[in-house]
Amino acid sequence: MIDLFSRYGRVLVTAMGQTLLLALYGLFFACIIGLIVGIMSVVKNKFCRGFALVFVNLIRGVPMIVLAYFIFFGVPFLFNNVLHVQNRVTLTALQAGSICLALNCGAYMAEIIRAGIQSVDIGQMEAARSVGLPYWRAMQRVVLPQAIRTMIPSIINQFIITLKDTSILSVIGFPELVNTAKNVVAETFLSFQTWGIVAIMYLIVILLLQWLAKVLERRLKYESK
Amino acid sequence: MNRNRIKIQVENLIKDFGSLHVLQGVTTAIYEGEVVVVIGPSGSGKSTFLRCLNKLEETTSGRIMIDGKELTDPKTDINHLRERVGMVFQHFNLFNNMPVLRNLMLAPVDLKKCSKTEAKARAVAMLKRVGLEEKANSYPRELSGGQKQRVAIARSLCMKPDIMLFDEPTSALDPEMVGEVLDVMKELARDGMTMVVVTHEMGFAREVANRVLFMADGQILEEGTPEQIFRNPQNPRTKDFLNKVL
Ligand SMILES: Nc1ncnc2c1ncn2[C@@H]1O[C@H](COP(=O)(O)OP(=O)(O)O)[C@@H](O)[C@H]1O
Ligand SMILES: [Mg+2]
Numbered sequence: 001m002i003d004l005f006s007r008y009g010r011v012l013v014t015a016m017g018q019t020l021l022l023a024l025y026g027l028f029f030a031c032i033i034g035l036i037v038g039i040m041s042v043v044k045n046k047f048c049r050g051f052a053l054v055f056v057n058l059i060r061g062v063p064m065i066v067l068a069y070f071i072f073f074g075v076p077f078l079f080n081n082v083l084h085v086q087n088r089v090t091l092t093a094l095q096a097g098s099i100c101l102a103l104n105c106g107a108y109m110a111e112i113i114r115a116g117i118q119s120v121d122i123g124q125m126e127a128a129r130s131v132g133l134p135y136w137r138a139m140q141r142v143v144l145p146q147a148i149r150t151m152i153p154s155i156i157n158q159f160i161i162t163l164k165d166t167s168i169l170s171v172i173g174f175p176e177l178v179n180t181a182k183n184v185v186a187e188t189f190l191s192f193q194t195w196g197i198v199a200i201m202y203l204i205v206i207l208l209l210q211w212l213a214k215v216l217e218r219r220l221k222y223e224s225k
Numbered sequence: 226m227n228r229n230r231i232k233i234q235v236e237n238l239i240k241d242f243g244s245l246h247v248l249q250g251v252t253t254a255i256y257e258g259e260v261v262v263v264i265g266p267s268g269s270g271k272s273t274f275l276r277c278l279n280k281l282e283e284t285t286s287g288r289i290m291i292d293g294k295e296l297t298d299p300k301t302d303i304n305h306l307r308e309r310v311g312m313v314f315q316h317f318n319l320f321n322n323m324p325v326l327r328n329l330m331l332a333p334v335d336l337k338k339c340s341k342t343e344a345k346a347r348a349v350a351m352l353k354r355v356g357l358e359e360k361a362n363s364y365p366r367e368l369s370g371g372q373k374q375r376v377a378i379a380r381s382l383c384m385k386p387d388i389m390l391f392d393e394p395t396s397a398l399d400p401e402m403v404g405e406v407l408d409v410m411k412e413l414a415r416d417g418m419t420m421v422v423v424t425h426e427m428g429f430a431r432e433v434a435n436r437v438l439f440m441a442d443g444q445i446l447e448e449g450t451p452e453q454i455f456r457n458p459q460n461p462r463t464k465d466f467l468n469k470v471l
Contacts, residue, residue, distance in 0.1 A: 013348070032300075054387040073251075121316075121318070123314055123316055123318035124318060124320065124321070126281055126312075126314070126318065127314060127318035127319070127320070127377075128320070128331075128332075129281065129304075130279055130281065130307055130310070130311070130337055130381075131305065131308070131311075131332035131338070131380065131381065131383075131384055132304050132305070132306070132307045132308035132384060133304070133331075133332055133335060134304050134333055140470055141319050141331060142331075143324065145322045146321060146322050149322075175411065
């Protein structure tokens with residue numbers, strides 16, 4: 001195993017870098033999608049709530065591997081072969097993968113954010129409104145700061161799930177860790193050692209993330225004191 | 226009380242929650258500086274009535290005018306109007322994520338009513354007024370119920386409202402804390418604040434109210450001075466209710 005790692009370590013670590021890059025892109029846009037859709041699902045406007053509901057259920061109802069194939073192969077096919085647009089639409093695996101993760105994780109984040117906002121007593125919003133604060137101000141100053149505190153553990157958990165979900169994107173050929181490991185196995189036939197190393201690499205990164213989450217959580221608790 | 230100036234005018238106010246008809250035509254006028262106490266059985270629509278007065282609930286039909294400004298008129302700036310109508314809730318609803326002083330300063334500073342220094346000075350003065358200046362840096366969770374409610378009143382006062390609405394301000398308090406909150410309210414009344422108070426504290430009503438409204442089934446069934454309502458109620462529902470609570 002050590003022998004294998006000394007030969008392929010650099011390749012695998014680079015692949016882990018790609019995995020993290022993909023996860024980072026995905027999570028960044030997932031946070032934006034999650035915040036927007038999450039807030040849409042608590043506002044009064046029926047259209048917003050309807051949109052949020054459909055979006056979340058659509059994404060949750062489709063396996064991510066299907067979403068990945070659909071975005072990477074299906075969407076360009078639609079534009080190029082069905083609609084015959086002028087400029088050919090092409091997506092790199094990184095682009096398609098990021099979109100896929102952002103949509104998937106974004107839907108779950110939206111649910112976390114919706115639940116977080118709803119866990120804050122409605123009286124907080126009412127009190128803020130009755131001293132004259134407009135809805136968004138009240139949200140920003142009073143409701144969201146309280147909601148975020150309860151959301152942190154679920155959000156970190158979702159980050160970890162999304163990080164692991166990047167492995168699904170090996171199917172569209174993105175050179176992340178799993179895809180790279182497959183190639184290593186194909187060259188060396190050492191599947192036990194290779195997959196062992198890959199598992200340990202994931203484990204290390206995720207444990208680090210969890211540790212970071214703990215620190216963050218403790219910091220937030222301390223600040224609120 | 227100034228009989229020449231109507232502060233709040235309510236005309237045939239109707240409020241439905243779906244098929245539930247909660248307010249069934251409420252009409253009344255509240256004068257400047259008047260203290261109106263609303264009593265009535267649970268579920269009769271007292272809270273809903275109060276919440277309609279600062280548009281925490283959308284009305285189904287009818288008119289509410291505050292200082293002659295129609296509440297349901299889309300041209301009326303509801304946030305601006307709410308600055309002048311303070312509301313005190315049964316469960317205090319202090320902003321849990323900030324200390325007492327920030328609770329008091331948030332709206333005045335955020336809405337640019339005044340400079341930060343002025344807001345702070347006013348916040349401290351209001352805390353003093355409710356006897357809690359030493360709690361300025363405490364978080365809401367560190368206060369007793371009575372203290373929370375006094376802070377909530379101070380928070381409303383920081384916006385310099387000319388109407389204050391109270392929805393059962395002492396119902397969630399331990400008995401020994403009721404007095405301190407009522408005292409603050411009595412002082413407000415003495416200073417000429419227009420107040421609408423939903424409460425079960427009949428002593429407070431007797432002492433402070435100019436008028437008592439008895440609500441049941443979403444209507445004002447009877448109204449009069451505390452003397453008239455408590456000594457000599459006319460409506461059988463009022464008699465029945467008073468027998469139960471007194
Ligand atoms: N947001 C709401 N949705 C549906 N029904 C409500 C709502 N708020 C109050 N109600 C109903 O309206 C009626 C009057 O409530 P409320 O005004 O709180 O009465 P009170 O304050 O006199 O006890 C009750 O039957 C209550 O269940
Ligand atoms: Mg009530």
